[in-house]
Amino acid sequence: MTTSDFMTETGPSTTPATSTSEAALVPAVGTAILMMAIIQVGLVVKGYAPVLDGVLIDPDGYMRLARVTQLWQDGNWFDSLVTRIGPPDGLTLHWSRPFDLLLLLGALLAMPLLGFEAGLYWWGVVLGPLLQVVTVIALLWAAAPLLSRGWRCLLAFLIVPQPAIFRAFAVGRPDHHGVQILLFVLLIGLTLRLIFDPTRRRTAIWAGAISAFAVWISVESILPVALSIAALGLAWLFGDPRALRALVNHGAAALAVVVAALLVERGGGAFDSVVSDRLSLAHVAIFAVNLGFWLTMAGVARYAGAGNLVTRGATAALGALAGLALLWMALPGLFANPIHNGDPLYLAKHMIYIEELQPLIRFPESPGGDWVRAVTRPLLWLGLALIAGPWLIYRIWTTPTGGGGAERLAWIYLGLGAALFLPLAARQARWAFYPEVFLLIPYAALAGTFLDRVAARTSQHVIGVLRPLVVVTLCAWFYVPASLLNAVPQVSAAIRGAASCPIRDLVPLLEDPAGLGAAPKTILALIDFGPEILYRTQHSVLSIPNHRYQPGFAAGYRIMTASDFAAAERGLRAAGVDLVLVCPNSAEDWFYDTETDATTFSEALQAGDPPGYLKRVVLPEPLNGQFKLYALREGSI
Structure with missing residues (x-):
């Protein structure tokens, strides 16, 4: 993909006007990044991230660095077995190599000044915030088809304080979730561009490649990938035949990249095992079935005609059922939760207490229970949905269907994403960054609409005062109830353990x-x-x-x-x-x-x-x- 593919504004001709000049985007992004840096430094100063004392904020961070150290010492790229866990058998971790490589490259760059061990530690400390900066920029690019530059100025500020997103990028947390969010944001941007213009062949190829790479980083990315494919499928289903070619290109690129990724990850043993919690032959099968499905739909359209909505829907339903049946018969364990298929003793005694696996919505079992936490916790993590959700529904309902209905479908795509991941996040906190990202774009659109309408009815002096007040309110309101009731999340168990x-x-x-x-x-x-x-x-x-x-x-x-x-x-x-x-x-x-x-x-x-x-x-x-x-x-x- 060329630079122009990433930077071209592909939004509808009805992209809203704004009173903010295009030149304001760069200083707005810079100010948002400064705000992010202040919060990250605050975590260190307040002891939430005591990295200056050599302490990381999560046990997985230590395991990440230990794994990379082992890779540096033995050079065995294809073997994820850590023999020092439960010797002599050891444990093969489910993590993939790309994030290891990112950590290793940073450590090697720092090695001439700090040595490998210190270089790896400090690179692990700062990697999250650096990825956060890249993700902020990526989200502004991703939202361009739906938001004007002025509205994206607001988006730059709104993303920074989102709890689940910020947690993934926290200083002192060298984990793959930051890369996972970055790839997710890029996939949203590519999907939106394909919705508006399915003829962009290179965009479709890049979307497929990013999809496969995201699954390589974390297999749970299969859900946002499936949602992206479904959105393009809706474009075809509702009468845009160009989307079919985009889906074929997307599927071919995804299959090629996932096969290449598996070979890079596992070498000669790439196709020896089928597991669902790390990249394996199972995921090659998923992408192969996906490509086969869209090739079949393209063949039917070529020889039987495009048909109408009913015939396309019936054909797609039959093909989808056939594909799912094929996967079910070939890989019966594919649809099981890989976490719940693990050690039942570990699940009962340890995993159920991990913070990110706790439900965001959980009511006390008795009237005298902790109702403050029961109310403030979902409000803090998912409060964005209370404002952005209704506005998103309104945009879907009121957006004109002219030009093939691409703009409405783009809003529908974001709405489907929020509808899918909000229940998952309510059940487990680790899913919360997905609905936050999906809802941030309509959240910024709501803020921009309000400010533009006020600007049209008042003086520049008033809007100059009102704009920062609105931004600060939208950034922080969901923290207020938890703060007033002393229910803001405290120092993590890992940090408390490091102190005692x-x-x-x-x-x-x-x-x-x-x-x-x-x-x-x-x-x-x-x-x-x-x-x-x-x-x-x-x-x-x-x-x-x-x-x-x-x-x-x-x-x-x-x-x-x-x-x-x-x-x-x-x-x-x-x-x-x-x-x-x-x-x-x-x-x-x-x-x-x-x-x-x-x-x-x-x-x-x-x-x-x-x-x-x-x-x-x-x-x-x-x-x-x-x-x-x-x-x-x-x-x-």
Whole structure:
């Protein structure tokens, strides 16, 4: 795709007028980026992101850096097995390599000044905000078919404080979600351009390529990809035959890129396995069926004519059912939730408590429950829908159908996206950035319409005062109820854990070549400590937070909850554990709570009363008051 393909204004001739000049876009974007930087720095200053102390804000961030460090050390691109998780079998992570490569390239660029380890850490710290800047610019480009430049000035400000979007780009959170949002925004922009002009062949090819790349980054991107295809399919269904050719080009590009991506990711083993939680042959099959479907529709149209709405709809329905049936028979596990197919013990004891997997709408079970949180939480995360949703419906209803109805279909596409992802976000917070992005464009259109109408009826002095007030109100109103009721999200559990259980302060002891660092050891510790131990030391752990089945998680849980200490010893030796680390001020109290009167292994270790086969390792102050570390004595049962 050429630069002109990305920058050409392809919106309808009825694109609204604006009182703001085109030149205002650049300073508006600059001001929005400055606002973003101030908030990010505020997170650091207030301790929400204590990156200056060497602390990341999420365990996955440590695991990301540990994974990239392993790639740098062994150079084994095609093997995602981390042998230090539950040795000797290890764990194959479901993450893909593109984000690893992005982290690795940044670390290598910083290495001449900082060294690899420090370069990787600091690149991981700043990568989220840098991706946020790119995403702000990308969203302004994406919205061009529907919003004038003046209205996109408003959009630049409105995207910055959105909770779910900002969280994905937070400083000190090296995770793939930022890239995921960026690709999602680009796909929206390409889809809107194809809705207005399906003859843009290169745009269709780029849309297909971005779709495949998004699925490579995260397989959950299959939903926004399917929505993009459905929007173009509606254009064809309602009488635009040009959309059919765009869908064929889109499908061919997507299939080619997803096959190439799988080969790059897995090499010779690309087609050996079928899994649903990472790019595999299953996703090649999905894109192949998609291309086959649109080629079939094109063949029917060529030989039987375009038909009318009813015949096109019936043909498409039959073809879609055939495609789904083919996928169902060939890949019966494809439609199952990959997370719920993981370790049931992990799901019950850990995953259900992960913040981003909690429902945004959940009412207390009793009248005396936390109704403040029940009301303010969805208002904070999804309050945008209360204003932008009705306005979007209004735009769909009132937009003229002239010119083939492309503008109305564009608004319908955004409405379908919001309608699909709002219920998903209500069920799990991790989906919330999707409806936020879909609703931001009508949100900016509403703000622009209001300001333009006021500007037409009042003086420049009044509008000069009113415009910033409106922008600030639209940016911040959904934070007000939570702030007044003291229900704004607090410091994450990972940050609280880093303060009360600073794993980084144990590193000199664990890595001492004259002591515990003389040889790699296996450490049994709370699952949330696993990634940081892997990142900071040479040692192994039994498990990490991950939905895939880990025998070490079940083994560690059985050991720590055992009231039979002889059984706990057998478990320790069977798992090859050398050290047991507990932090009484962490989540261990409730995580290993068995709700029985018998003293558990975990409780005995936290109380400093270990069985005889464990020897307490003396820790210097203040670590001695924060941790208790035990070494398994030599010998057998």
